[in-house]
Amino acid sequence: MKHLSSLVLTAAASSFLLTTLAASAQTAPAATPASTQTQPWKQIPIPPLPAFKPAQPHRVELENGVVLFLQEDHELPFINGTILIRGGSRDEPNAKVGLTSLYGETWRTSGTATISGDKLDDVLEDKAASIETAGGTASTSMSWSSLKGDFDTVFAQSIDLLLHPTFKADKLQLAKQQLETGIARRNDDAGGIANREAIQIAYGPHNPYARELEYATVDAVTLDDLNAWHKKTAVGSNIIIALSGDFDSAAMETKLRAAFAPIPRGDRFQSVKATFTDPKPSVNFVSKDDVNQSNVLIVGLGTERSNPDYYALSVMNQVFSGGFGSRVVQDVRTKLGLAYTVEGNYGASYDHPGVFVVEAATKSATTVAATKALLAEIDRLKTEPPTPAELSKAKDQVLNSFIFHYDSPDKTLGEQVTLAFYGYPADTLEKYKAGIEKVTAADVSRVANKYIDTNKLAIVVVGNESQITPSLATLGLGAVKNLDITIPSPPGGKPAE
Template sequence: MRSMIRIAGAAALAVASMASPLLAQVKHPREIKTPALRQVRVPQPKRVQLDNGMVFLLMEDHELPIIRGTARIRGGGRDVGAAKAGLTGILGSSWRTGGTESRTGDQLDEFLESRAAIVETGASDDSTSVSLNVLKADFDTIFPIFLDLLRNPAFRQEKIDLAKTQANTGISRRNDEPGAIATREAIKLGFGPDSPYARQPEYATIASITRDDLLALHKRFVHPNNIILGMVGDFDAAQMEQKLRTAFGSWARGPQAPPPVATVNPSKAGIYYVGREDVNQSSIQLVHGGTMRNNPDYPAIQVLNDILNTDRLFAKIRTEQGLAYMVGGGVGSDWDHPGLFRVQVGTKSGTTMQAIESVRTELAALHSAPFTAEEVLRARESILNAHIFTMDSRAKVLTQMVNLEFYGYPADWYQRYPSLIDKVTPADVARVAKQYVTPDKVALLVVGKEKDFDKPLSGLGTVTPIDVTIPELNAAPSAKPAAPAANSAEGLALLKKVQDFVGGKAKIDAVQSVRTVASATRKTPQGPMDVEIESLTQYPERYRAVVKMPMGEMTMVVTPDASFMSLPGMGVRDLPASQRDNFRADAKSEILTVLKYPERYTFAVSGTEKNARVLEITADAETVRWHVDPASGRVLRKISRGRGPMAQGDQITEYTEWKSFGGIQFPTAASVTSNGEQVGSTQVKSVEVNAAVDNKQFERPAA
């Protein structure tokens, strides 16, 4: 039998727990009182400046037995010319991995990691850095390494090579993710492709970087008068100051780092497009010039940005329409050079135009619709009440102070900020919206698959396609035997044999134009694609092709004066430079062109392969090889360099059938392989020699 007391107790408890929800009436959120925020004195670092110009900012923090420091050195990527784009990236990694005179990078790795000590180097647009993060007890052991690395990097060649391999891999991967393409290309549009803030390393620029370049950069920038050393952690500031004076006091001044680089020539407003086949979502960016942080309008601009994001872009495009997961942006303010206004949105292909219209509507509304007092108040409160988080740790405060010091801003800039925000009015916000958001200056970029769009992009205006093909590195001269400077007798003899096979030099010279109709199959990521090609060549150098594809008809024209194409639903536009150059290079090695104008090439025979004589045909430092049947003079196959964004190594065109038209032999069946895989085949259905040519076919139609 259960104890009555226990039952009574349980009952009492039950009653109490049932009662508590009723008793604990919660207030309406409006009625919840907010007591005053506990005032804290924000700790400030101790600032020391040596006679040689070096600045220390020292912040004590005794919570954990760790000491962290970063030497921030003026001079960065923006101070390196375009020819060496990527140099500071190589510097940033090989500075550490290349070790010092006394320790290789590998030795440093073992020494540091066994102590859980971290000494690293880095680089950005405007600075390079050497940092350390150590347990307090290890400081005196590790600090000399930090010093040594700062002042005496060895830049060992094997680590430079390693850094280059990694940089090149990064380049090869830079088009894998559509979002990354969109951001990168938007920044190029906003700053201009030649701006140091938009520059990309390329295979050629990475290849040109030498150890001397790294040493020269180090010598140019690493001087005490260019360095701010910020330290935070479990130390006594006075003692640390002494240690640092001892370490750096006798270091002589050097040349001052250059002043900030201004941005250069932003792109024109317009519509830009990067096509991608393997996406079902578009990455959209709108960009134009921004401003600087020391602009007195900066506080009003921050309020504007808050409203633009919270009340307009996020609310209307994501929450209310469900069109996007990623949407946002605003007027960017960089520290020492103008930033960018940039808005981005990602939406499925089928709502691309709808999302663009929505963003444009919201940007226009920034000018046309007034800002309400409520909106402005909410934005101000959000910024003000979150301001504590800019200084809620000593490490954070130190970082702020280093930035202010580096960019030459007043030391109380963060302290002044709240009162400036507090003064921003709806009229201020309206004014800065008009001044700093200018829709007619916007460059709109879309990375996506246009054939799946809800409406064609051209509905917004002329579309400029952007070719993001990664420029290839031309083969190093040492990789292949030097191209012959003059014809060899053997080469000329083999050339004549081919000419005779085709029909003889006289007949060949009489050919003015050729029209062919062919059907072809090409391998694409989506599977094989069947096309019909009608091509017209007017010698020496005018080409026109009409390609019928499943999704529509494409026309391409390349002449010495112009190169353009028209795609289904996209109107006429210039051929991207790389495509035009690739086409011309391919055209140059076309059989009849070579046979008609041999004076433009040099010919040599390099041996025999598979019972065929190999005729090397060189022009413009590029060599194409024909495998020629020595008995008949028939060209069996052509080996040429694969071109275009997906090219991998050599391409072999096998000519499996030749037929005669108008006394001239033409290859009528061909199969193309690349890297051992068949990528295409062609079957010619008709050939017309010297058909009448209408000049209009090579002229660009009115847009």
């Protein structure tokens, strides 16, 4: 009976609903076409973006050449510091590539005459603080972080490490073993091989920005080398210090002056002046039989950030390869289905040319087709100006990304230190926004034709030769060059650890 009653109620409800819908149809106004329906969200006024005025850190230069940048940030009770020292891996002797990496690692782990690196670890751990050292391409560095209340103690330990390092043989040997492990495994990953070989072809194998660590160069580094490097570089005219956090700038400046003023000025480090030559059009291949796909890279030289065309090149880069909506992704990946991933970048470094690279990961059988599609997109960039929609979207994306890189005092401080390190004007960030906004479609076409020359691009492919059909020779760029990626043995034939 309960079930029957339910059916009766359902039928009654259905009848009522049908009657209601029929009445509504008779009384409701005619449907409005979708194109003329009101879209209230489009009526919301969008105010213009405010002028980009990042908070500028307080800058001080001491008589001995040390430069201080102080950025107050009272959001949290922390203080973070960095010491940037001119001179990096690009300045190492050819016979001792790896010197600055070993220096950066051994500096911290060795400690000082008053406290060992291991003991310093324990002291800092108790305070939830840190002190780290590292070697980079153009500089070496020390950084520290602590609670505001522990700043004086942690800062004193950092200064001790800067002024009185004690490089130890066992810590140097441990650092060497770590680098040697990386050398032994550098051919494990196809993507890593492709990137490494592409950089060497773009810059040249002996260019300081493309050199590779080898067992022999790592083994050649001695404690005397580390001490000599520190003595040469850690002088006033080479040092830039940046602090951000919960402090009073005037009081902090007094502390920093007292700590760094005694450092001798010394000679300003003169970095290497490298020579750059465009690569020759060629196909370079690395055989890797344990993969079923190919990594394809097309490479050439990029530009420097000081180039007046940097703004137009940035927009060009976004149109061409800036994310899922870019030409190379939409055409090569989405429309043609020739790549799992595809990306590119017209690189711009601060004081030397970056690398222009377009890359794709594709099935072995579509290696040639994907390579041809990438080349076609490069050509199209030169012959088809961006549409108004492409241009507007690219500029918006560039500026949106730019703003979020500098949306905090700490980020702005880091960029100002970088600009000072490479000798750029302090207002470079403000000029960037205006420069991007002025870029036109004609500008994009002009720089594409001026800076991209397919006769100055080389192709690097890492893949399984037996599965690549048709062969790479069908690209029509001459004989395919097989690259030798054999890792030279350690000195004396000793096994790598």
